[in-house]
Amino acid sequence: DTETDAEALRARALSTLTAARDRTTLLTSCVEEPDLTAQHSPLMSPLVWDLAHIGNQEELWLLRTVAGREAMRPEIDSLYDAFEHPRSARPSLPLLAPEEARGYAAEVRGRVMDVLESTAFHGTRLTEAGFAFGMIAQHEQQHDETMLITHQLRTGPPVLTAPDPEPAPLYTGPAEVLVPGGPFTMGTSDEPWALDNEKPAHVRDVAPYWIDTTPVTNGAYQAFLADGGYGDARWWAPEGWAHIRRHGIEAPLFWRRDGGQWLRRRFGVTEVVPPDEPVLHVCWYEADAYARWAGRRLPTEAEWEKAARHDPADGRSRRYPWGDAEPSPCHANLGQRHLRPAPAGSYPAGESPLGVRQLIGDVWEWTASDLLPYPGFRAFPYKEYSEVFFGPEYKVLRGGSFAVDPVACRGTFRNWDYPIRRQIFSGFRTARSQAAT
Numbered sequence: 001d002t003e004t005d006a007e008a009l010r011a012r013a014l015s016t017l018t019a020a021r022d023r024t025t026l027l028t029s030c031v032e033e034p035d036l037t038a039q040h041s042p043l044m045s046p047l048v049w050d051l052a053h054i055g056n057q058e059e060l061w062l063l064r065t066v067a068g069r070e071a072m073r074p075e076i077d078s079l080y081d082a083f084e085h086p087r088s089a090r091p092s093l094p095l096l097a098p099e100e101a102r103g104y105a106a107e108v109r110g111r112v113m114d115v116l117e118s119t120a121f122h123g124t125r126l127t128e129a130g131f132a133f134g135m136i137a138q139h140e141q142q143h144d145e146t147m148l149i150t151h152q153l154r155t156g157p158p159v160l161t162a163p164d165p166e167p168a169p170l171y172t173g174p175a176e177v178l179v180p181g182g183p184f185t186m187g188t189s190d191e192p193w194a195l196d197n198e199k200p201a202h203v204r205d206v207a208p209y210w211i212d213t214t215p216v217t218n219g220a221y222q223a224f225l226a227d228g229g230y231g232d233a234r235w236w237a238p239e240g241w242a243h244i245r246r247h248g249i250e251a252p253l254f255w256r257r258d259g260g261q262w263l264r265r266r267f268g269v270t271e272v273v274p275p276d277e278p279v280l281h282v283c284w285y286e287a288d289a290y291a292r293w294a295g296r297r298l299p300t301e302a303e304w305e306k307a308a309r310h311d312p313a314d315g316r317s318r319r320y321p322w323g324d325a326e327p328s329p330c331h332a333n334l335g336q337r338h339l340r341p342a343p344a345g346s347y348p349a350g351e352s353p354l355g356v357r358q359l360i361g362d363v364w365e366w367t368a369s370d371l372l373p374y375p376g377f378r379a380f381p382y383k384e385y386s387e388v389f390f391g392p393e394y395k396v397l398r399g400g401s402f403a404v405d406p407v408a409c410r411g412t413f414r415n416w417d418y419p420i421r422r423q424i425f426s427g428f429r430t431a432r433s434q435a436a437t
């Protein structure tokens, strides 16, 4: 009944907020103070900015908006407003020092614990089913992924470790499957913690198409490199070609040629690029060029979601490829359990009804689509989460990476970035339209 549902969601709010803070603590306590305030890349904020921004957003939404409390430190708000200062300018702001930032975030969290107990999980749109608490847990986890990207960009000896994924039996299934054409339900109207851009559920018709059963591997991508793919304008969108020429891009980010092989740097360790692992740290232009070289194309966002959610047996859209159950470690590589994607073809228990694997977890997958609102979209609770990004400047990524927590990952979850970005944990799979008969 509704009471029990509300109590289950309250328990989930508590455990997801706690898990997010544990991860934030891990990511900000494994380096010394200078590494928290340093600019490791102009693309990223200093780690200490993310830390205080996490606390500031939590204060803004849970203490001030939900609970109606006064601002704790109104003078710091503008420092942590993501729209006021570009990332590259943040190191020179008068930011809270690491100890102050930790103290501030902890104090906010302490007060939030009381608010969580005393807030009804119904009555307003913001508190319905604990949405605001789920939104803030997702926000913190998204910044934890951002901080993990900063760790990957940081030079110096490794500070993070995690076990490798279980060795997977070699995948011997088909390379692609046919997704039947016809309507399916895209987006959601009943996922309690879905963010505004995932809503509402609506019917989309797609023509039949073939889609890769696994993400494109380093081995396959290396064949593109070996074939001179980065030197052949035929494969590249014109802006992509201009971009890689201007910046001398010849391989995925963090790769380095060493005699006859490719090496890569991964969280402070240099290793031979593993051929069976999904390719990582490519931009949209690189994914698009590879697909064209392979005689294929990137899937549209609707094609990606249909492959991930549509059950041809009953016509329903599932929450995840494997069904409606929350992700577990046998379904997908999520939550920074590992510091790398698992070999292509891993997680048979996580495959979709049509046999598509690793749609969730491992690598964010570039799609062909621009970030646009669904029909009936309403910005909620703030325009700056998605609405201000709608348009042709951003490409959609789907499915989440090994660095995404399950609370911020579902078959409907949408991510986006500029098509030149590749410091993110991005890879892709390819598709093709069914040949007309």
Ligand code: AVJ
Residues within 6 Å of the ligand: 139, 142, 143, 146, 385, 414, 415, 416, 417
């Ligand atoms: C949805 C990942 C593009 O990190 O810029 C964090 C998420 N929004 N704080 C981002 C977000 C506000 C956002 N992305």
Ligand code: FE
Residues within 6 Å of the ligand: 053, 057, 082, 139, 143
């Ligand atoms: Fe943010």
